[in-house]
């Protein structure tokens with residue numbers, strides 16, 4: 001097979017969660033470019049329809065399904081509705097995720113010792129409990145496919161210490177554990193399971209940091225490539241894991257972080273401003 005053809009996914013049926021904006025929207029569009037038909041999910045139907053139109057403009061079938069993954073049972077119903085609309089599932093990119101959020105929709109960044117249990121529970125409900133439910137519901141469809149790939153959108157936060165975001169980091173690390181366990185457990189049914197670990201990507205989720213110069217400068221000073229990523233820079237890695245290009249790759253966590261997680265990457269000599277966070 002021509003090397004580039006290994007990245008083609010013509011006629012594959014893919015579910016992308018959190019597809020209304022940010023990384024999930026970019027990944028959905030990339031999968032459409034590769035030939036997938038798509039089921040797209042998020043809470044807000046109106047925003048999802050923008051992605052739906054961009055997928056259809058690429059000549060692919062798309063269906064938008066709204067649901068809040070914080071609610072018990074929704075992950076299962078999203079998967080079943082997606083499989084029913086597409087006639088099965090070959091690829092699942094479970095991308096939806098959340099930071100702890102305040103009533104006004106802004107993220108709550110606070111050390112664990114000051115965080116409320118409800119904030120922890122809300123992050124675990126979406127990032128971990130819904131992930132497990134979604135994987136469980138997707139298994140029979142993926143096991144029936146001859147080109148099954150499950151990709152979990154974890155984070156570099158699951159690999160390195162991430163103070164003030166402990167619940168988020170713990171759930172992202174749990175997704176990496178789940179990736180390895182499912183990769184082994186589902187291997188003999190031919191279902192590959194991998195994770196992506198992006199670093200700092202400029203999206204709505206990170207607007208609180210990207211829009212604040214001292215914080216943004218401090219964060220990017222710890223990224224050897226010295227800048228934020230765009231959502232498009234995650235697409236190639238997602239396509240690799242979803243496609244036959246990675247046909248012998250399973251249980252892997254692919255890091256897309258500009259070098260952030262390189263041990264002692266800071267010793268590259270790039271100057272770092274003082275931390276904007278006061279010590280505990």
Ligand SMILES: NC(=O)c1ccc[n+]([C@@H]2O[C@H](COP(=O)([O-])OP(=O)(O)OC[C@H]3O[C@@H](n4cnc5c(N)ncnc54)[C@H](OP(=O)(O)O)[C@@H]3O)[C@@H](O)[C@H]2O)c1
Pocket residue numbers: 017018019020021022023024041042043044045047067068069070095096097098126153154155156157197198199200201202203204205206
């Ligand atoms: N941005 C980064 O720097 C970064 C780095 C590493 C990993 N990640 C991970 O990458 C994924 C996408 O991040 P992003 O930055 O693109 O986030 P984003 O811009 O906030 O988009 C999140 C997406 O998930 C959906 N979503 C959020 N909560 C949901 C819920 N309770 N139920 C159903 N859908 C929900 C959102 O749509 P609705 O609001 O309409 O529901 C949206 O489509 C997340 O898992 C995140 O943890 C991001």
